[in-house]
Amino acid sequence: MMKKHNFSAGPCILPQEVLQKASEAIVNFNGLDLSLIEISHRSADFVAVMEKAKDLALELLDLKDKGYSALFLQGGASLEFLMVPYNVLPIGGKSAYINTGTWSSKAIKEAKLLGEVVEIASSKDSNFNYIPKDYNIPDDVTYVHCTSNNTIFGTQMKEFPITDKLLVCDMSSDIFSRKLDFSQFDLIYAGAQKNMGPAGTTLVIVKDSILGKTGRQIPSMLDYQIHIDKESMYNTPAVFPVYVSMLTLEWLKNLGGVEAVEKLNDAKANLLYNEIDSNPLFKGVAKKEDRSNMNVTFVLTDDSKKQRFDELWKAAGISGINGHRSVGGYRASIYNAMPIESIQVLVDAMQAI
Numbered sequence: 001m002m003k004k005h006n007f008s009a010g011p012c013i014l015p016q017e018v019l020q021k022a023s024e025a026i027v028n029f030n031g032l033d034l035s036l037i038e039i040s041h042r043s044a045d046f047v048a049v050m051e052k053a054k055d056l057a058l059e060l061l062d063l064k065d066k067g068y069s070a071l072f073l074q075g076g077a078s079l080e081f082l083m084v085p086y087n088v089l090p091i092g093g094k095s096a097y098i099n100t101g102t103w104s105s106k107a108i109k110e111a112k113l114l115g116e117v118v119e120i121a122s123s124k125d126s127n128f129n130y131i132p133k134d135y136n137i138p139d140d141v142t143y144v145h146c147t148s149n150n151t152i153f154g155t156q157m158k159e160f161p162i163t164d165k166l167l168v169c170d171m172s173s174d175i176f177s178r179k180l181d182f183s184q185f186d187l188i189y190a191g192a193q194k195n196m197g198p199a200g201t202t203l204v205i206v207k208d209s210i211l212g213k214t215g216r217q218i219p220s221m222l223d224y225q226i227h228i229d230k231e232s233m234y235n236t237p238a239v240f241p242v243y244v245s246m247l248t249l250e251w252l253k254n255l256g257g258v259e260a261v262e263k264l265n266d267a268k269a270n271l272l273y274n275e276i277d278s279n280p281l282f283k284g285v286a287k288k289e290d291r292s293n294m295n296v297t298f299v300l301t302d303d304s305k306k307q308r309f310d311e312l313w314k315a316a317g318i319s320g321i322n323g324h325r326s327v328g329g330y331r332a333s334i335y336n337a338m339p340i341e342s343i344q345v346l347v348d349a350m351q352a353i
């Protein structure tokens with residue numbers, strides 16, 4: 001089978017060997033003569049999967065034995081927009097949000113249901129094509145929320161707020177893609193389907209000591225502490241997405257972890273951005289210093305070339321590079337599992353116009 005070059009923003013490309021192992025487990029898991037998706041989530045075989053997935057997540061972020069819990073929940077990153085304030089915002093409390101795009105805006109909308117939100121910075125004035133860096137954090141907020149990578153607009157935070165408040169980050173589209181001091185964050189969440197696995201599970205990494213301080217009654221399914229106590233099995237977990245995430249994290253560890261993949265990701269992004277900057281037919285959307293290494297947004301400078309370019313990349317076996325409707329143009333999502341060879345195919349198509 002000749003696979004397409006998959007630049008989809010999400011659900012995303014996954015390593016071929018992961019897909020192979022996952023498909024085998026669907027038919028016969030661990031030699032049990034049963035499918036992974038037809039056994040109890042409380043069976044020893046699946047409990048081991050969940051444990052390993054959590055363990056690998058903490059290990060790859062260098063947060064093991066540092067007072068953090070890893071959870072695999074459901075409801076997507078979108079449910080975390082609500083769960084975050086539910087679990088850390090005291091009744092009558094305030095929070096601060098940096099608005100860098102559609103996802104930040106949605107996070108703000110949910111947080112407003114539970115308390116006052118101060119939008120301390122926003123790049124909405126220029127369709128979110130940069131990361132605002134000038135802001136003051138009010139003294140009376142409990143936490144500061146940011147979005148590390150803006151999947152739709154193609155911007156990425158390189159620096160994070162330095163603050164004595166809790167720091168919360170939506171890392172849905174760049175988790176495990178680069179080395180950061182992850183201990184600067186008190187709470188990290190990420191929908192699996194951008195850079196970790198299939199849709200259906202969400203990774204939450206939370207510092208244990210920040211919980212239990214809100215004075216709120218938290219519905220069970222929204223309560224991080226309950227999910228921690230029940231080891232992500234308060235209800236039936238999304239067994240298949242958790243398993244595939246585990247395989248992907250294992251693949252990443254074997255590759256050398258986030259430090260190794262960051263080097264590959266930098267080389268991939270440089271190859272594509274160099275073409276965008278040197279080819280007069282293309283122009284990048286995001287401000288240069290804020291460009292994302294995961295989602296590369298660009299437009300044609302001459303619209304009359306659109307049909308020709310679209311024919312070229314389709315003929316080259318490329319899939320999923322149409323831009324989001326709110327930005328237009330093109331978006332090449334080049335997540336961890338994307339090989340540099342596929343980016344070269346795209347660059348070749350850009351040069352062939």
Ligand SMILES: *Cc1c(COP(=O)(O)O)cnc(C)c1O
Pocket residue numbers: 010075076077078079103147149150151170171172173191192194
């Ligand atoms: C895709 C995305 C989300 C939403 O994720 P769901 O799992 O679909 O809820 C949130 N934040 C960012 C940065 C995303 O890219």
